[in-house]
Amino acid sequence: MSTLWVGTSWKMTKTLAEGRAWASGLRDHLAGKAPAGVQPFVIPSFTATTAVADILGEDSPVLLGVQNAHWEDAGAWTGEVSVPQARDAGAQIVEIGHSERREHFGETVETTRLKAAAALRHGLTPLLCIGETLEVKDAGGSSEFILGQARGALEGLDDQQLSRVVIAYEPIWAIGEKGRPATTEELIEPFAALGEEYAGKVAGLLYGGSVNLDNAADLLGIEHVTGLFVGRTAWQLEGYLELLRIAEAHAAA
């Protein structure tokens, strides 16, 4: 069975003190070893990146990410952070194309493609987020839409590059306070479509959107799902640790 990626983005939450407490709690709990069959990852906000990197330490089993990065290596791009800067701060993953960035910050298929290429160029893992609106879903177009987003962002990559990419399918209607968790039935078809094109070729196919302690095990049971990308449930360390336990049990089953 493939490794299960289980991680969280803190989005725009946590003070430095809160971030440090979460990260040191995780470090102490894991004591240098990831749960068997599980790849943990955490994506703090930029302000906490180096603090979390220092707390986790160089040989941590937890991968560290940033929530966005620019495609250029350096230059006059006020307010942006480049992939080399993210790497310098300790990041190993670059999250790309979250629906909140597509909706509010002008992220497009073209910019996700440029950012994925930049991450790969500098040896970081692109975590590509894809997902459709409720309108698209209700019109029956989910699979076609998300495949379009994935193909557009990953266009031109060779097999070796593709093998370093992680894809997270996060239906927009399932994310955040206004979202509702997708049911297993709703996810079978989109993951079949993603699996047909990307299973065994990318490093992971994750589900995200209102993952909680009650639905996590079922979500991991969906064919082609190899991990979970989590917001609110993991922002309290205890929630994240419980998700890691659920994933470890699933990996062992």
Ligand code: 13P
């Ligand atoms: P929630 O788990 O809070 O719905 O957020 C999911 C998400 O957007 C992770 O990127």
